[in-house]
Amino acid sequence: xxxxxxxxxxxxxxxxxxxxxxxxxxxxxxxxxxxxxxxxxxxxxxxxxxxxxxxxxxxxxxxxxxxxxxxxxxxxxxxxxxxxxxx
Numbered sequence: 001x002x003x004x005x006x007x008x009x010x011x012x013x014x015x016x017x018x019x020x021x022x023x024x025x026x027x028x029x030x031x032x033x034x035x036x037x038x039x040x041x042x043x044x045x046x047x048x049x050x051x052x053x054x055x056x057x058x059x060x061x062x063x064x065x066x067x068x069x070x071x072x073x074x075x076x077x078x079x080x081x082x083x084x085x086x087x
Contacts (some may be wrong), residue, residue, distance in 0.1 A: 005057075006083060012056035013080060017041060018049045022058060025072035032068045 013019055020039045024030070030038070036046035050070050053059045058080075060071050 008056050009058065009076065009080060010083075012052050012058055015049070015052075017045070018053055018058075021046075021049060021070075022053065022072055022077065025059065025070060026077075029069050029071040031064075032070060035070060 013022065017039055021035050024035065024038050032046050032050055033043055035050070036043045039046070041049070047068075050059060050061065050068070053070075054061055056076075058073060058076050060073055062069050
């Protein structure tokens with residue numbers, strides 16, 4: 001990951017709500033409404049955070065009927081964890 005991509009990703013993960021969402025998405029895809037409930041934010045706030053994570057390449061989104069389903073992009077998540085590993 002180049003420096004610019006790392007900084008964009010780090011900024012997206014630096015928010016505690018987004019970090020909680022990303023951790024929770026490790027259990028599998030969720031709708032924006034489900035994410036809002038899990039991390040205890042409003043649905044508009046969850047949509048805002050999902051948009052930030054999507055623009056940073058951390059999550060993928062797809063429409064299923066009237067819902068937006070969010071999944072964590074594992075290779076990006078792994079690159080974050082690797083960048084934080086002091087070894």
